[in-house]
Amino acid sequence: MKRKVLFLSVFLLAAAGMVLPALPCHASDGEILIGHPACLSGSYAKAGEQAVGGIQAILDWVNNTRGGIAVEGRKASLVYKYYDCESKKESVTSLLERLITSDKVHFTFAPYSSGLTLAGAPIAEKYGMIYMDHGGASDKIFQQGFEYVVQTIGPGSLYHAGTLEMVKAIDPSAKKVALAYADDEFARSVMKGAEERAAELGFEIVFNRTYPAKVTDLTPLLSDLKASNPDVIIGGGHFEDGQLLNRQLADLGIQPKLLSLIAAATLPAFGEALGDLAEGVMGPSHWEYGVTFSEKGAKKLGKMWIGPNQEEFVALFKKAVGKDMIPDYHAAEAGAAVLALVLAVEKADSLDPDDVREALGDLEFMSFYGGWNIDETGKQVGHSMVDVQWQKGQRVIVWPVAAQTGKPLYPKPDFK
Amino acid sequence: MFFEQLSGNLVQGLILGSVYGMATMGLSLIFGVLQVVNVGHGAFIMVGAFTALILFQSLGVPPILAIPVALLIGMCLGMIFYYGAVKPLVSPSGAGIRKVGRRQLGKAAGVFVAVMIAMRILSGVLDLNIAFSIFIAIILMYAFLVYVYGGRRQEKGPELATLLVTFSLGVILEEVVKQIFTSEARGYNWDLGKLDLGFTVLPFTKILASGGSLTVAVLLYLWFNKTRAGMAMRSVVEDSVGARVCGVNVDWQYALSFSLGIGLTVTSGVLLTMFIPVGINPYMGGGYTLKAFVIAVLGGLASPYGAFFGGVVFGLLENGSYTLLAALPGGEPFALTRFFSFVMLLVILLIRPTGLLRRKG
Amino acid sequence: MPLLKCEHVSKRFGGMVAVDDVSFEIMSGELMAIVGPNGAGKTTMFNLINGVFLPDEGHIWFAGVDVTRFPSYKRAHLGMGRTFQIPRPFASATVQENIAIGAMFGAAGGELNVEEAMEVADEYIDLIGLKAHRNKPAGGLTPIEKKLVEIARALAMKPRLLLMDEAMAGMNPKDIDQMVTFIRHIRDVEGIAVVAMVEHIMRAVAGLAERVMVMHQGAKLVDEPTREALNDPRVIEVYLGRQAEEFNAKG
Structure with a gap:
């Protein structure tokens, strides 16, 4: 009998643990709720953690520094x-x-x-919910x-x-490009663009091959790539495979003049x-700590400015994650998405998704993240x-060149 | 050109396959003795990878020396998990007094799963430290629960329970490692130079990894044939009732086998990083679990040697097929490689359903 | 003091009673047979003595130790050896390895390493006359050869009590006589008590066992010296008439 009680109480505790976070949280008047199915574990955990931060x-800046959002006659x-x-x-x-x-x-994020952005889009569309895409770059989404x-x-x-x-400007003789990338939505859209460019x-283009996203060994593909003798290698996917690609290029003694990994x-x-x-090794980035976007610069370009400056953002980010971690572009782009929403809600002076969407369409601004302007399909x-x-x-x-904090190193030093 | 590429890929495949094979030996051993499928297999490989990483980065220990450390860590982990979670669900001596029904066992497994899900949610919502302490508290409560309900029983628990338990153990490991080390993908650089064969280039670290795997396989063979415990383990795999009546302490053999199996798996993580020293993160295990299952089936499920051999074959197939498939016009060789490997697997199983090697303990 | 003592042992499987309140003793060095028609509970009784099952009721003592709750391997360490009705040596292990395992983990083997155990195994290989098959995997042998390997494996354990389940099954009369001689030899030379369980082969029972326990529907029917049992009307009644005549004829 005692055992049954113990068992039941543990069971209830665990069940409560499951249920509590799921209790619906109804917003009171004066609160705007943002919903986000974030990747906190699994392959994208790192990026997800950054985005949430x-x-x-x-949010901290909007609520505490800015004083909230002015909508429908209240803050x-x-x-x-x-x-x-x-x-x-x-x-x-x-x-x-x-x-x-x-x-x-x-509003939803x-x-x-x-891949995951695409997966969730139809749900948001079904309910006529605004769906802020901060981490999905594939053109296919639009x-x-x-x-x-x-x-x-x-x-x-x-x-x-x-x-x-950059390659064309520095070394016009480098003509041969090899593409080796992951077979997923994101990489495919990037490489398609690279091909066209x-x-x-x-x-x-002397080599153009994909590999499965969860690949554990790229040796056969890279041996093949070696034979095509490229000047420039562009590729990658997300995180582990990019590291793997770089490492195994070195293992096989492949020495391109330029290597760029997404x-x-x-x-x-x-x-x-x-x-x-x-x-x-190079990589294209949406935002790096050190870029020089400022309110002054925005004024010079005639653009509206909103949000904290870079240093303020970094400080707020560290406070949010509770440790001394520098934000990367995953954090910056997610934060910028919030700023866009804030401006649009105020512009539309309403929480109605259609009004806000229209406002977002007309919106153009600058922030610590850089410029922001979407076309009619919603693409940035x-x-x-x-x-x-x-x-x-x-x-x-x-x-x-305008954003440089240092001169490019070309050709890439040989792997030892 | 074609033959150069093919030979290059086959050599690379041979080397890679030996490491894959070694990584599967523990899985086969645990299945052979306990009939437990360790669904959390990949997570233990990950633990080994982190062991090598941390020892190299903090103490400058070369991965070769990390191998015995990994084996020790793995065996300790295996013992803890065996006595803490697995033992109540298998019945080593086959003899019990109290009849604890399947329903209670199912409930216990269900609680475990519920707790795991709760853990994931909690760690996303609450402050990290609080989540961690609750985490530990729940594990302790579970262990206590298991001993209250576990112990001697007449029949084995439902097979589903062991799947759930090993899965949950894998999840616990991933989450604990994530809490301590974050989900960053890490790596280390241990450079020993390369061997240029002309048609392909082999870094010495890869050669060492392969050699290490082979050495472990040989040591395991010696263990199974020249030591008392090893012979006893073989007998349990072969016929557990027969072993029992011959005086083999089956209870201890179960624990030892599980612990050794986990130890081998963790060790293989070290060897794997000698091969691929980057991309080390808490969730890296997933990619290897499926491969290990395929290799285990290929090698005959219960035989560690079969697993090793199966791994080599798998590596050869995976890499060798790339060149063959690349010769086909217009195809994406890598996507076809996987397909090809699985087709070959099916063909081999049709011809030899029990796997490539006859079952030898 | 009896070597083996079973007291009021019962075993149920679900609703069925397989062994019903059975008590008996075996002295050191005795040759005893447990017989009875199909379904009498003989196999279950063996499994209870050996620890493959645990009884629901009752006690079992072996060499003065209460082994009622002991797992099989502990009983093996105390000196119980067992062969099975359908011989099941370790199939992928060689004949030598099979016997060595018995030697290492049985009553006497605590200190033996593998090399030493293999040497000991050789002695037993000579005993059963399978020298030619020493290094062959046991799985490839004929059923009779497998049986011999199993027996050698059990003997290598240096048991004080050898439980032989249907040892004569599938043998021709000449082989049966040889096995009978062999078992007598084991008892006489090694001093091992042998409990054999044979059902139909009265030739063996008569020639081998000094005492017979007849089981019927899970319970003990009689437990007496062989000569008396063969003529006991209760025993004859349990077996069908034709066999009863066989009893008397061979008498």
């Missing part, structure tokens, strides 16, 4: 509700349903990655006819616009993991990428 940092504060989607599609859709129907959020998806991150097709321009600029190469962990092998066209390069263990912005 970025959103919380900007409202932002409330943030998020769940762990475990980097899984099924979880994204079910969590979005819960956020919209049970938690009754006013997409999970990190193009070819589906969705009306409520609004992008803050720059689209994949523009990732390598700068990289190839390469053709425009007169490069020759996503992985822009993270601090990359330099730590690869040490000397990261020297000279106002934001430009920068290329960073690892030099002596530090990430340096090397392109475009």
Whole structure:
């Protein structure tokens, strides 16, 4: 009998633990609810953690520094509700349903990655909910006819616009380009854009192959790549595979003049993991600590400015995550998405999704993250990428020239 | 050109396969003795990878020396998990007094799963430290619960329970490692130079990894054939009732096998990082679990040697097929590689349903 | 003091009573047979003595120790050896390895390493005359050869009590006589008590056992010296008439 009681009480405790976070949180008057199925575990955990921190940092700024949002004659504060989607599609859709129907959020944010963003979009569309895309770069998202998806991150097709321009400018004799990338939404859209750009600029694509996203060994593919003798290698996917690609290029003694890897190469962990092998490796980035966007600069360009400056953002981010961690672009783009929402709600002076969506369409502004402007499909066209390069263990912005914090290192030093 | 590529890939495949094979030996051993499928297999490989990473980064210990450390850690972990979670669900001596019904066992497993789900949600919502302490508290409560309900029983628990338990153990490991080390993808750089064979390049670390795997397989063979405990383990795999009546302490053998199996798996994580020293993160295990299952089936499920051999075959198939498939016009070789490997697996199983090697303990 | 003592032992499977309040003793060095028709509970009784099952009621003492709750391997350490009706040596292990395992983990083997155990195994291989098959996997042998391997494996354990389940099954009369001689030899030379369980082969029972326990529907029917049992009307009644004549004829 005693055992039964013990058993039942533990069971109830565990059940309570499951249920409590799910109790619907109805917003009181004066609160605007943002819902987010974030990736806090699984393959995208790192990016998800950054995004959540970025959103919380900007929320802090909006509620405490800015004084809230002026809408419908009152000052409202932002409330943030998020769940762990475990980097899984099924979880994204079910969590979005819960956020919209049970938690009754006013606006939704997409999970990190193009694949997961796409997975959740139809749910948001079904309910006529605004769906802020902060981590999904694939152009495909905006070819589906969705009306409520609004992008803050720059689209994949523009990732390598700068990289190839840079090569052409520095070394016109480097003509051969190899593409080796992950078979997922994001990488495909980036490489398609790179292919088109390469053709425009007169490069020759000598190798173009994909690999499965969860690959554990790239040796056969890279042996093949070696035989095509490229000058420029562009590729990658997300995080582990980017590190793997770099490492195994070194293992096989492949020495390109330029190596650019999406996503992985822009993270601090990359330099730590690869040490000397990261020297000279580049990656396109949406935002780096060190970019020089400011209120003054915005005024000069005649653009509206909102939000904290870079230093303030970094401080708020550290406060939000509770440790001394520098935000990366995942955090910045998520935070910028919140800023866009704030401006649009005030402009529309309403919480109605259609009004806000219209306001977002007309919106153009600048923030610590850079420019922001969407086209009629919701795709981001106002934001430009920068290329960073690892030099002596530090990430340096090397392109475009206007945003440089250091000169590009070309050709890439040989792997030892 | 074609043959150069093919030979290069086959050599690489041979080396990679030996490491894959070694990574599967623990899985086969645990299944052979306990009939438990360790669904959390990949998470233990991850623990080994982190062991090598931390020892190298903090203490400058070369991965070769991390191997015995990993084995020790793995065996301790295995013992803790065996006595804490697995033992109540298997019945080593086959003899029990109290008849605890399947329903209670199902409930216990269900509580465990519920607790795991709660943990995930909590860690997302609450402050990290609070979540962690509740985490530990729940584990302790579970262990206590298991001993209240567990112990000697007449029949084995439902097979589903062991799947759930090993899955949950894997999840616990991932989450604990994530709390301590964050989900960052890490790596280390241990450079020993390369061997240039002309048609392909082999870093010495990869050669060492392969050699290490082979050494472990040989040591395991010696263990199974030249030591008392090893012979006893073989007999339990072969016929557990027969072993019992011969005087083999089956209770201890179960614990030892599980612990050794986990130890081997953790060790394989170290060898794997010698091969691929980057991308080390708490969730890296997933990619390897499926591969390990395929290799285990290929090698005959209960035989560790079969697993090793199966791994080599798998590595050869995966890599060798790339060149063959790349020769086909217009295809994406890598996508086809996987398909091809699985087709070959099916063909082999049709010809030899029990796997490549006859079952030898 | 009896070597083995069973007291009021019962075992149920679900609603069925397999062994019903059975009590008996075996002295050191005795040759005893447990017989009875199909379904009498003989196999279950063996499994209870051996520890493969645990009884629901009753006690079992072996060499003065209460082994009622002991798992099989503990009973093996105290000196119980067992062979099975359908021989099941370790199939992928060689004949030598099979016997070595018995040697290492049985009553006497605590200190033996593998090499030493293999040497000991050789002695038993000579005893059963399978030298030619020493290094062959036991799985490839004929059923009779497998049986011999199992017996050697059990003997290598240096048991004080050897439980032989249907040891004569599937043998021709000449082989049966040889086995009978062999078992007598084991008892006479090694001093091992042998409890054999044979059902139909009265030739063996008559020639081998000094005492017979007849079981019927899970309960003990009689427990007396062989000569008396063969003529006991209760025993004859339990077996069908034709066999009763066989009893008397061979008498």
